[in-house]
Amino acid sequence: MSAPLFFVDRQDLLAGDRVIVSGAEGRHAVTVARLQHGERVDLGDGAGLLVAGQVIRAQAPDLLEVQVLERIIAPDPDPRLVVVQALPKGDRGELAVELLTEVGVDAIVPWAAARSIAQWRGDRGERSLHKWRDAARAAGKQSRRAHLPVVSSLATTGDVLRMVSSATATVVLHEESTAALTNWSPPARGEIVVVVGPEGGLTADEVSAFREAGAEVRHLGPSVMRTSTAGAAASAVLLAATGRWSL
Structure with missing residues (x-):
């Protein structure tokens, strides 16, 4: 042990x-x-x-x-994996952060997507962000992580689009895509961004904007996963494909 x-x-x-x-x-x-x-x-x-x-x-x-x-x-992780997580309802956001931290994500960005049910405003937003950061710290301790993931402040869609434009590669998870994530070859270096939509799914405008910014749109498989677990599943696929789980 x-x-x-x-x-x-x-x-x-x-x-x-x-x-x-x-x-x-x-x-x-x-x-x-x-x-x-x-x-x-x-x-x-x-x-x-x-x-x-x-x-x-x-x-x-x-x-x-x-x-x-x-x-x-411990050396800085490379490639760096960033997950943009649309705000889930209830305490599922903390579950998402816990799972993402345990699998090895390097940064978590809470995102106010168009169909996000949860709203982070004022004191409630500050409390929610604090809970996400506490969840990352606790999960990092449990999983023996040398580098804790950075949990950033709430991002708008415009903020996320700028991240997509500057990243080495971006993949957007979308159940209606005809291409599988497992058939995508992620870069071996740089920064990979994964975008996870809310319970109600991404809007057509969001998908179009992400594509125009250079993102790949991929599905995770035949089943539709919850927003709180999809990011961790996708991250596991990418961390294995990039060799980071082989270190």
Whole structure:
């Protein structure tokens, strides 16, 4: 079993041969995970720096002291995979973020699509974005990720079109496409953008605009998936095809 991972500020990871983990992360390590003296543990900053360590003190309720055994800089992922996720209703957005983080997506962009039922406005929008970012952090910890995905602020369709135009390649998931994602050859380098529509599907205008911006339009297979799971399924296909799952 791999060592558990906890997130710590980079400056603390680089400060010396011992690292103190406290606060919420320390409480999780000591009270929830119940780490004990001598156990192995990994610490990370979520931006590529990892510390392999050994517990030398675990003091309830929230203090963990770790001896540094090795520092590792994980290379930046290439190609970089960005998923534009149309806002799902209810808590399905957090599920989508959790799944996308676990499979290895590098950035998640919440998108106010034309047919999105959920609306992020004012305080509600801020709370929803905070929940998405918390979900990414928790899933990144569970899946032992050296790089946490960046969860950006809410994007408009215009914002997404600019992303499509500047990306190395973009694929838009659409059940009415006659071409399968599994038959598409993604680039081996650069940035790949995946666009996932809402529960009500993409509008004809959205599909047309994405095509004009240079996107490929592909389907995932014979079944129609929920918006909260389609992005993770597509990402798995692309991460395998680009070789990132072979590292």
